[in-house]
Amino acid sequence: MKNKIIFSILIYSFLSGCVTMSNLDKSDTTISKSSGIIVLGVKPDYRVAIKLGDMDDGNYLYSPNLPASANIIPDDSGYIVVKLEETKIHQRYGITQLLPSGFTGPRIGPCDGASTVTFNVIGGQITYLGDIDYGPVSSQPKAQYTSNMEKATDYIKNNYPALGVKLNKGAIIFAKVVNMPCNEGPVNVPIYMP
DSSP: OHHHHHHHHHHHHHHHOSOBOSOOOTTOOOOOTTEEEEEEEOOTTOEEEEEEEEEETTEEEOOTTSOOSEEEOOOTTOEEEEEEEOOOTTEEEEEEEEEEEEETSOOBOOOTTOEEEEEOOOTTOEEEEEEEEOOSOOSSOOOEEEOOHHHHHHHHHHHOGGGOSOEEEOOOEEEEEESOOTTOOOOOOOOOOO
16 A cells, blocks of 8 residues: 555656645745745645636636646645746636645545635745635635734744745635536556556
8 A cells, every 4th residue: 555655646746747845945045036935834734735727707727737836745834835936917826635634644625616725926026825724624625814924934034044034925815616626536547567
């Protein structure tokens, strides 16, 4: 079973292309005008998938053909710090999957009609989005939102001193998900060995 899980992770990583799997390296201080850094507080056990999607009439359009931009576990403090490409006017990033116990637990996510956390990324900025807690996790997670700018600023100051304290306050926008099936199962990839 353990080998099957590791093999599945490797296949997922291979098929996903450039998916960020860990927090920003503490020595990475480069922020271009085409990318920004987001800071998001979650429970330390969570693995969170973040995916870029188009927006249409206030709805987040999930695309099953695009890989996640990040599939990340926060550090022990519960903060996700990740560099993402700047969003265009018709786009937002959304939380499309949550693994409350990392790779070993259940996989849950919003499906058609449910709402999810979405946000914009502004190029050249470090943005604190807030803290998200899904409480008792069910098949349709409901996020509870809080904000503690002082704590997030201290975290960046102590853990990413090279970035300086240039933390901007961002906004979480809850949007209805479109085109994400509720029963999206695992992807089976046939591999032929000679």
